[in-house]
Amino acid sequence: MKRLVILGGGESGVGTALLGKAKGYEVFVSDKGKIKEKYKDVLLNNEIEFEDEQHTESKILNANIVMKSPGIPDKVALVKQIREAGITVVSEIEFASKFTEATLVAITGSNGKTTTATLTHHLLKQELDVGLAGNIGDSFAKQILDKNHDNYVLEISSFQLDDIIDFKPKIAVLTNITPDHLDRYDYKFENYVASKFRVVENQTEDDYFIYDGDDEVILEYMKSHQIKSKKLPFSLTKVIEQGAYLDNNNNIIITIDNNKIIMPTNNLALEGKHNVKNAMAASTVAHLLKIRKQTIRESLENFQGVEHRLEHVLKINKVQYINDSKATNVNATYFALESMDAPTVWIVGGVDKGNEYRELFPFVNEKVKAIICLGVDNAKLMESFGNMVDVIIETQYMSEAVKIAYKLASAGDNVLLSPACASFDLFENYEDRGRQFKNAVRNL
Template sequence: MNEATNNQQSKKSFPSGEGFRKGLRLVILGGGESGVGTALLGKAKGYEVFVSDKGKIKDKYKDVLLNNEIEFEDEQHTESKILSADIVMKSPGIPDKVALIKKIREAGITVVSEIEFASKFTEATLVAITGSNGKTTTATLTHHLLQQDLDVGLAGNIGDSFAKQILEKNHNNYVLEISSFQLDDIIDFKPKIAILTNITPDHLDRYDYKFENYIASKFRVVENQTEDDYFIYDADDEVILEYMKTHQIQSKKLPFSLTRVMEQGAYLDNNNIIITIDNNKITMPTENLALEGKHNVKNAMAASTVAHLLKIRKQTIRESLENFQGVEHRLEHVLKINKVQYINDSKATNVNATYFALESMEAPTVWIVGGVDKGNDYKELFPFVNEKVKAIICLGKDNAKLMDTFGKMVDVIIETEYMNEAVKIAYKLADAGDNVLLSPACASFDLFENYEDRGRQFKNAVRNL
């Protein structure tokens, strides 16, 4: 979706919780976690609800819809039932270029994402986290820091749906991991605290292959904020800084940096994170951080800034940073076998994520890479491959680009379409003291259901060695 479409959409009124009229027809496209959560909340708030999924709805979600007497269909879209909607909540996986979505918009029907719809029914303090990389770790870490002292839910792109949690638990605070696709369909959504971890090219197929459209989409997280709200962002990210030169942001800015002193926000000084908000300064040592790597120091800065804003005690923040166990499929240490460490970074679905993974390797590494290439430019990985990678295993249906790119950089490069075989080859290639790293830099859909399936297959293969 481009900026023009977005701005046009955002001017439309949305039937909110306050101006609520019973009997509005809510059509939900997509019968997954966010769709079914929205259906439950919509029904509870008096909407007439219909769920439609072009694919097959999983049995566990069908059971919920049946038990709650919510009308649904799967493996088809009945246009007459969909175009009779007052509001459509569409799954973030459905692109705007789909003919049905174009028809819905042409009919003047309001299209929203789950986070837009659900936020109408809560007075909670919302912390919204977006970015090309690091958002899952930052969201999970932020939730971990806050939950010691506050009633807080974790939702968005992670865990139970936001809508369902509002219906069943209605926490006082929510940490929301939010993708650009979810932000594309907001209208009034306004987080108290917004975090932008970084912006690198990703998902460009959804943005007409224009990086500027993707950047604008990420910045929608702050578009409804006022001077009473906060914007936490990476001040070392040139893409973010360039955008901010030409676009006014209303909220209070709290940047974080590894390289520069920040009067307001967070910076690194001799292995200490210094956070200053309105002359209130706290210091957090980094030597005992549970998470490794420079990128995780940044994630810790962002999460700690939120905790400081929400008045979490300094001691609680420090202890939580030191005992946080990390996120599954993100630089997850699986097992050490014959003094070789096996690391699952399946969540690295783009080059920038793999950059952070390779940067953090401190031993010779057998690197498992590959999958569905989203127009990747691997140049930024060359220094790490030359310095740290001893062998490459290409795991994908089409490995030609990887073989051409890295074939002359390493002595050993092998291709396979099977995770078990990839792990067995890695076992033979790795020596004591080495790492075996699954960090694909690609989407997973050629051989796996999703990155979670890929990561779990890797872990199972390692355990079966």
């Protein structure tokens, strides 16, 4: 009997444990932290052996295969030992994809992947049986076990791609590449870029690769690396023969094998240039999978967006409060500030991942009237932006940050939470940060 050891008892870990057990593996789950009660209950009910707050090496190094949570870096001593012992290490998407014949759409990129994946799922679900998984929603492995959909839209991080072997999506989407998570890639941007491109490494000429044709990093990489799949770029600036582009009347034109569809963008539910790109990527997938034009158009117009991504919370005294807690890197915050159309009180800060703030300077000069730094260490923010705005204030409490913003904002202004940093210093995760912001706004 093959032994499957799972490192990390979260959503993907427990899902993989259930699928592994159903497929006849001897399963053991080990988590260095505390496993949440709801996951412990599932493991107990399914008679799966587990441990938490420790890793027992003897129970791990006898594995045939190890599935590790994407949150665990390769530098960890235990992971090095596992690899040195010659044990195969995989991610959940690699393990689970072996047990499904479904059509897989894999979406990755530094920004926009959650919105693009959610939007793609929204477009497809009107006419197809489709699951949404990966970095989002219920575990991919568990869905294969419970529902076995005909199609899956998978939001995939570079960490999940680092541990694939044979994973091969029918359609791969790369939204963009900007410096992020460099702490996990020896601070070498090229390592991170290569990691993102693993999404196409097993594809053949029968598969499709949809990517941002305006992204210099992507275009440079493609000059020196051969990609076998059919290429379908999308662009806001050039005419694309096979793929998607924006014409002079702001229509999205999508062409695949002489089959052309035209989508007006004037009624898109999501605002901002970056969302036109997300809509292009999602619509190209839908067009490939034969979703009717009318369905695509209606779905683009009624899509509600993603929680914590430029989410309009409330208007109080004519001030709009906007939750963009999901902006965990500078590029995401760039899009947020770019889309502000009124003077903005900006709440920023958290765990800095080697951020370079220079690209934000033009927007800060033009649109930001005050900055509230919400982090344990705000020195770099103070240094970067201190001379640009009249008011820059530090705090370590969300409730206080929102109260200060309330005092600083006048009628017609925006208050924007767009941290440009990870959330782990003061919050559990970006969702926790976003919910605290929303609660604080509702309590004003």
